Structures are given as C-alpha cells and as structure tokens.
Amino acid sequence: MPRGALIVIEGLDRAGKSTQCDRLVTRLKTSTPTLLRKFPDRTTPIGTMIDAYLRSTSDLDDHAVHLLFSANRWEASSAIKAELEAGVTVVVDRYIYSGIAFSRAKGLDGAWCRAPDVGLPRPDVAIFLDISEEAAAERGGYGEERYEKKEMQRKVRQDFLELRDDERDAGDWAVVDAGQSVEEVEENIWKAAQKGIERARTKDLRTVV
Ligand code: ADP
Ligand code: FDM
Ligand code: MG
Secondary structure, eight states, X not given: XXXXXXXXXXXXTTSSHHHHHHHHHHHHHTTSOEEEEESSOTTSHHHHHHHHHHTTSSOOOHXXXXXXXXXXXXXXXXXXXXXXXXXXXXXXXXXHHHHHHHHHHTTOOHHHHHGXXXXXXXXXXXXXXXXXXXXXXXXXXXXXXXXXXXXXXXXXXXXXXXXXXXXGGTTOXXXXXXXXXXHHHHHHHHHHHHHXXXXXXXXXXXXXX
C-alpha cells in the first residue's frame, strides 16, 4: 500500500487557507483516504495556552510561545506519521513555515526559530497561498487576534517569501496566487498537490532538516 502524502497549506491570515483546505480535502477524498489537520491545534492543553495567548488573555515571552507552537506540532507528529504510513493523505492548515515566519517577524533569530521543528515530518509539498496584505485586509476587517495587524502581516509575508528560497526545503514549495477566484485558486492548488502525491507514491517520508 502506498503511503499518504503530507500536504501543507500556508499563507497570511485571510489568504483563503481554510476555504481551500476544505475544498482540497473534499476533492482528495473522492479517490484516497484523507484527513485535515490544523495548527495551532487549540484543543490540546498546549493548544489552550496558545489560544489564550493569541486572544491576548495571557501574555508569554516570544521565545516561550514559539516553543509552544512547535510543541503543538510535536505532540501530533506520531499520529501524523502513523496516518501517512496507513495510507492516509494529511492536509495541514499552517505548519512550520507559519511558526518561523511569525516569530521572525517579531524579531527572533531565524536559525533559532527553525531548530525546534527539525525532525518533524517534512511536507511532500508546501503550498503557499500568496496574497498582498492589502488584498487580504479587504476580505474583511482584521479580527481581535494578536497578529491581525497590517504591519505584522507585511513582515510575515516577507518572511514567508524568504523561507521559500531556503535550500534545506528545496523542491518543497509551490506558490499559488491567492488573489484569484476561489475556483481558480482551487484548481492551481490541485495541480500543486499532485506534485506531493507523486512524491509520496515514489519516495519515503523525510524529516525537516
Ligand atoms: P484563512 O484561513 O487563510 O484565514 P479563509 O479561508 O478563512 O482564510 O478566508 C478568509 C475570507 O476570505 C473568508 O471570508 C472567505 O470566504 C474569503 N475568501 C477565501 N478565498 C477567497 C477568494 N479566492 N476570493 C475572495 N474571497 C475569498
Ligand atoms: N502562528 C501559527 C504562529 O505564530 N506560529 C505557528 O507555529 C503557527 C502554526 O497563530 F496568526 C500564528 C499564525 C496566526 C495564528 O491563526 C493562528 P489561525 O487563524 O488559527 O490559523
Ligand atoms: Mg483559517
């Protein structure tokens, strides 16, 4: 039995990640067992701490919360590996790149930010939904959460685009213009996802380096 593919969807707030994850999962499910996961997973004890931080009901040191976001991925990592080995394709709404990009945008060192994620399951494809912070803001006013501010989003986008060129992730990234219609974006994500599915069919799962 072939293993499942690990397909990561990344992008700014309101880029359309959740909309497109649902569409991708629905479409994949017609031909292969598929699961959706989301980070942060706010349902676990660690996720509860992250949730309180994001809603500003608690304050945490930037480094401490960065490690919580990573720990929130680690606590799901054995389950993700087991799912992939069992032939289930896993679509993930945000993953390590959100972790690095948001913390770097707050001024943390890039190498320090990446270190706790080294060893996690590596995506077969990471699809970045690219949108300008202006276009994202037009999709509805910013909400209440901590990072939903234009200047922060601008920095995060820059960081995402720099991460795309990191040679440790060479070949993983696909960038999709998220400013198009929902249907056009869905089609381009579908094409990009095929790359990850093909990789999973022919190659072993790797770990983040
Ligand atoms: P994210 O999960 O990245 O924050 P969502 O999928 O929740 O983004 O979408 C944010 C908002 O933008 C929602 O109101 C959604 O209906 C809308 N939206 C999503 N994709 C598009 C698109 N391609 N064009 C216009 N509006 C969109
Ligand atoms: N975020 C998300 C981080 O700062 N680090 C991470 O590792 C992850 C996965 O948390 F502002 C940020 C990104 C975003 C917030 O928002 C989560 P959603 O709406 O739950 O995706
Ligand atoms: Mg979302």
